[in-house]
Amino acid sequence: MATFRTKPDHQRYTFEGFGSEKYPNLMLRGAGDLNNWPMATYVAKHEGYMAAKKALQMEPVAVTEEVKTSGIRGRGGAGFPAGLKWSFMPKDSSDRKFTRYVVCNGDEGEPGTFKDRAILEYNPHQLIEGMIIAGWAMQCQTGFIYIRGEFLWLIEKLEYAIQEARDAGYLGKDILGTGWDFDLIVHRGAGAYICGEETALLNSLEGRRGEPRVKPPFPAAKGAFGQPTTINNVETLAAVPAILRMGGAEYAKLGRPKNTGTRVFCLSGHVKRPGLYELPLGLPLDFIMNDLGGGSSTGRKIKAVIPGGSSAPVFSEQEFGTLMDFDSVRDAGSMAGSGGIIMLDEDTCMVQACLRLIRFYAHESCGQCTPCREGCNWMEMILHRIEHGHGRLADLELLESITPNIAGKTLCPLGDAACGPMDSMLKKFHLEFEHHITHKTCLVSGHQLLANVGGH
């Protein structure tokens, strides 16, 4: 057997009590064990392909119903109910037959998020099984797995795993005697954050520039190669085998009403025990930060937390008690997004943090919509000016006036994503911005967040 990763993995995947009834382990089985990924282990130790066998004996509509019952919401960022999404796919009628596709979004690139990687590294078969079940439920002909270009070693592993599944008869022609043909194609991206947006991903899959499309038509009507398509995140699809195994109703008991199941939270930044924590939805943020993460790694107080990947507006101390599920985080003024929790201690300069994030969005804006392309660049330039001591007090009003002209005025949510951190940081840490302008230096003494190497 080929060896795909020999370097030790520094990530933390478990915590005390993980795998118990209270904190079930559905997504990270065997994570950390570099020999966990082959099919033999998946079948022997992790109930591998049981769910696919069960699903293929059910009616496709019944499988979609099961996923609907589970209430699972998309784990990629938007939190849209996956079962409902599946049910939007058109069905064959006597006068019209469709070619349908299912696409897996593995373009993980949201700063603060590193969960899909772990699934691809340790449980690629769980994703493949999820794709088979999704493919059966929607009666798709082909599944595409779009993986970001940097994950070359994971792509090689996934392709090996797909071949294993083909050899075992789970992919290819007449799967398990049902007469249904289905195969998977892995598509490697080439370094564009925007391709995580579903229609940009479809363009990239079709071999075009990764520019988001005008919606409608939505992908369920006209997606990849002009055919009905459903796009789900890696984590969503990898959760499907667990849903089928335990039953949708049982899965729905995990978490909170309308926010069911477990999700993999990615803890990073100034935290003592960074890593992946698979938890039922709806646990308080401070429990995750302190009881599981061990609190601040620097010994200094945590002043801000980004609760759902860099696109989510920041939380300051009074919101640390928020329950971490889609609705509660939204009600608290942010978004649960991709589950990346980034902790910032009190010595972190928020102007620098904000500039670093906005620089990212300005760099990754595809350039298609003027408000995002120009707006993000302007925000970056103004923040750059403030950071380097040339700011004026009027700049703060200027920044405030830019965001309403971006948010909601673009084809895709990248513009909104840039406005989230910008608005919230400016509002909640206004004093730091003002201090930067009047004193030409940081209010706090944390270490440099921007490299001084003559780039940009």
Added chain:
Amino acid sequence: MNHSLSPETTDQALAPGERLPRSQRTEFSPEAIAEIHAIAASYPDKLAATLPALHIAQREFGFVSLDAMKAVARALSIPEAHVFGVASFYTMYQKKPVGKFHLQVCTNICCALSGGAEFLEKVCEKTGCKPGGGPSPDGLWSVEEAECLASCGSAPVMQVNADVYDENLDEARLAEIMKACERGEYREWAK
């Protein structure tokens, strides 16, 4: 996203519509052509093979020059302008030559909170390269400031060529990695 391009390999200026003589064109090896055609056949539309073909071009020629883009267009019988548009959109297609070991350092927020910015400064200092500034004089190194590589829990992180990430880095680990590169323990760029 604007990328500066390296000029064509020939010095002669081409008139509009004029093509290089066949003998002077950059061409894929027959194996690479076969690989590209096999990929194109696996998709419903051959255009979808543009990204994989550009990856192959980068592997074959070291970087994606204008000539390489034209070779991709010829291999797939698709417009050159389309290939140019795609190649210039994605940052992983290097439009200029890079070093034998292309060091991609993440400096996004999570890495920066763990010292990623200082780490990038160290990398530049040790290799004598500037981010995106082409290879070092000995051709061994080049440095790129990468956006989030999805390794936030084990930051700072660096990717050498397309290898498995190196995580939880500091100056001592950087020295080890650079020595390991020199010893040939990392695959060279496009090899």
